[in-house]
Amino acid sequence: MPQLSEEQIVQIKKFVETFPEEEREAKLEEVLSQFVTDDKKPQQQMQCPFCLMNEGKLKVQKVFEDKDFLAVLEINPANPGHVLVFPRTHVRDMNSLAENLPTFLLLTNSIASSLLSFNSGVNILFSMGSLAGQKFDHMVVHIIPRKEKDEVVFSWKSKPLQEKDLVVLREKIVAGLVGVSEKPFDVEEFKGRMLRSEGRSP
Ligand SMILES: [Zn+2]
Incomplete structure (x- = not known):
């Protein structure tokens, strides 16, 4: 032992x-x-496969990297160009990113926009909890380019609610809101880091 x-x-x-x-x-x-x-x-x-990728123990095609984040091509994609964006550290969810969260969202948006420039559509998929499909304790965002008849399906059956139920739910959600910050995000600084990441060795 x-x-x-x-x-x-x-x-x-x-x-x-x-x-x-x-x-x-x-x-x-x-x-x-x-x-x-x-x-x-x-x-x-x-x-954890994401930690292995961060440690360079799995071969990946990097789309972006900086000191905090990696974005790589999914090798078993829903569609060609499916990108995974994740933090280098083994954290479960976005709460753990703290002040890096805006950078993560901007990076995700940037990759999605790039994919949208040569695809008909893009889905950004983030799952929290195993029931929602989170397979590892390491947060990851899937960015999936869409094509006609690609058989990628996100669907649900609507469950209509009465207004009183909506009010109860709204109050519950509002009461649970945490970490909403008014701290400004420095877009120029982020752009600078995006540009500096170019040409870095894989
Ligand atoms: Zn991990």
Whole structure:
């Protein structure tokens, strides 16, 4: 049994809990076995494909990179040109990006606009929570160019609500709003960084 720090135990617990209950025991065994051979890296960084891409351990075609973010071509795309944008650090959601969130959104928009210049349409897809389709504990935005009859489907059946239900929901959402900041975003500074990233080695 490897000796683990409190921090490592917390990390392992969080990681294992991302799997369905019936898979957790096997996952835990796997994690612990890897801590015996390499106890310097948290398990999540060895398993997570986005961390592997960040570490250069998976071959990728980079569309953009800076010190905080990577954008790469999806190798199993919904359509050719499908791009994945993600932070270099292993974080679950946009809340964790803090002051880098505007940069992330601007970068996402920039890539989507580029794709839109030579495609008929673009979808930006971001999933939070496993039920919504988030497969890894590392946030990622999918930018999917659209073509005619491409068989990429986003659909739902409408569920009409009465006004009283809408009011209750509105109040619940408003009460939960956090992190809304009025801090101005420096577009010129971001553009400068976009340009400086050109010509960097892959
Ligand atoms: Zn990761």
